[in-house]
Amino acid sequence: MEAFSSKDMAMQAQKKILSRMASKSVAQMFIDDNSSEVLDELYRVSKEHSGNRAEAQKVVKNMIKIAVKVGVLFRHxxxxxxELSIAQEFRKKLHHGAMTAISFQEVEFTFDKSVMINLLSDCRDLLLKLVEKHLTPKSLDRIRHVFNHYSNPELxxxxxxxxxxxxSNLSKICSGLNRMIEEGKL
Incomplete structure (x- = not known):
């Protein structure tokens, strides 16, 4: 006999509904103003660099979907x-990446793209490891898409x-990251 769990079914429904509603207005219900501003700047960076509005929207939408799904998994x-140990390692690596991004922006001639690429790749790999047993292959591809997009050497x-x-976009992103760090959110 197949085991039925209403809690599991509710979680799956939440993930499905929230992933279908990953728009800016819905994101603002779950994401604070500062995070929303950083996402807006990341969108502008993607759009300006790629010249492709649809691709920029897709990257940010994927980022929101993944954040919401991981949040649902934590909540449940x-x-x-x-996996919680991996999550802690991911959080530390993300914090380190944010600090490095800020430092590279604040201190002239320190930017090293290989360092940023490695940090983003490490974050991607840790996040994939964290959620590989919980999310669909399509969601895992979304994670790869986001991290690969922002670790593009030309970008x-x-x-x-x-x-x-x-x-100027980078300055705003770093300012937002600084606020997140100060607030203990990153």
Whole structure:
């Protein structure tokens, strides 16, 4: 006889509904203003760099979907002790990545794209390891899509060019990341 769990069914429904509703207005219900501003700037960076509005929207939408799904999994305590350890490692790596991104922006001539690419790749791999048993292959592909998009060497070089047209976006992103760190959210 197949085991039925209304709690599991409710969690699956939440993940499905929330992933279908991953728009800016819905995201604002779950994401604070500061995080929303950072997401907006990441969208602008993607759009400006790629010249493709649809792709930029897809990347940010995927980011929101993944964040919501991971949040649902945490809320429903679906992670094992080992996975929670991976989550902690991911959080530390993400914090380190944010601090590095800020430092590269604040201190001239320190940007090293290989360092950023490695940090983003490490974050991607940890997040995939965390959720691989819980999310569909399509969701795992969304994670890869987001991290691969932002670890693109040309995008990073363009973003960290002090004379480039993305520098003001980077400044706003770093300002938002700084606030998240100060508030203990990152």
């Amino acid at each position: 305590e679906k992670f094992s002790a080992e 990073l070089t363009h973003l960290y060019d002090p004379q480039g047209n993305l520098w």
